[in-house]
């Protein structure tokens with residue numbers, strides 16, 4: 001069955017979107033959201049099955065988050081750092097209102113629990129983004145716009161929004177390239193990531209969660225993505241992301257940093273103050289080094305400076 005799509009070639013329709021129009025769509029957040037989380041504890045049950053007697057299975061409890069607290073204000077970007085398995089994705093999922101199971105503590109959005117209107121204002125970019133390999137960048141974003149934007153907008157207006165996202169995320173050069181996949185060469189890893197961010201951007205979320213938005217990218221591309229996110233935060237959005245080992249350039253772009261070690265929060269506060277904090281309690285590197293390398297060593301229990 002053929003579905004009638006609005007033409008995505010806005011230029012041929014003389015409808016190329018102006019910079020002002022892009023800015024008017026995406027410059028400002030629709031609303032401001034203060035995200036507060038207090039004493040979050042998350043436990044899971046692990047079934048231990050006996051090999052010989054399968055019926056003798058026991059269940060153990062494992063604590064994944066052990067009392068994590070923090071606040072992120074509109075206009076701020078929070079980076080969650082920590083070794084692999086320290087609980088970053090679990091915490092991000094909990095804050096994004098997507099974690100089922102035994103979560104205790106309190107998460108509020110402007111002082112209230114997660115609600116449907118807040119859900120509509122929230123974007124979530126997962127680590128393993130699923131995109132159709134045969135569609136072009138523009139087609140992907142127009143499809144998403146048609147599906148996710150309200151019916152009060154016409155098809156053409158939705159296509160204009162998709163075009164605005166392409167401009168905002170610097171995807172103009174590759175907008176007619178196919179996404180591609182493992183068997184089909186398409187856009188680069190960084191461009192692909194920006195398309196995933198773009199899919200969430202379409203709804204102009206006030207609250208944006210991203211799981212490892214820079215993983216597998218070179219430091220320049222990673223910088224470009226984080227700079228775009230920084231611009232989005234500047235428009236009054238609240239942005240939370242997990243990140244593995246940002247370069248020092250990237251590290252200082254984050255307004256706040258949360259360091260996790262095996263579910264324990266070791267630091268929550270301004271990124272610019274983290275080194276002074278650790279040095280005030282006796283942990284200071286002997287040589288100048290990338291703060292995230294230092295923090296990860298600390299979170300891994302390695303201190304030999």
Ligand SMILES: Nc1ncnc2c1ncn2[C@@H]1O[C@H](COP(=O)(O)OP(=O)(O)OP(=O)(O)O)[C@@H](O)[C@H]1O
Pocket residue numbers: 044064082083084085086087088089090091242
């Ligand atoms: N539903 C689950 N069942 C079993 N174990 C789980 C579950 N959810 C999380 N875990 C465990 O909790 C720990 C934290 O996982 P999480 O994915 O949050 O870590 P992470 O810091 O994001 O790691 P990475 O950087 O490798 O992505 C891991 O040891 C993981 O195996």
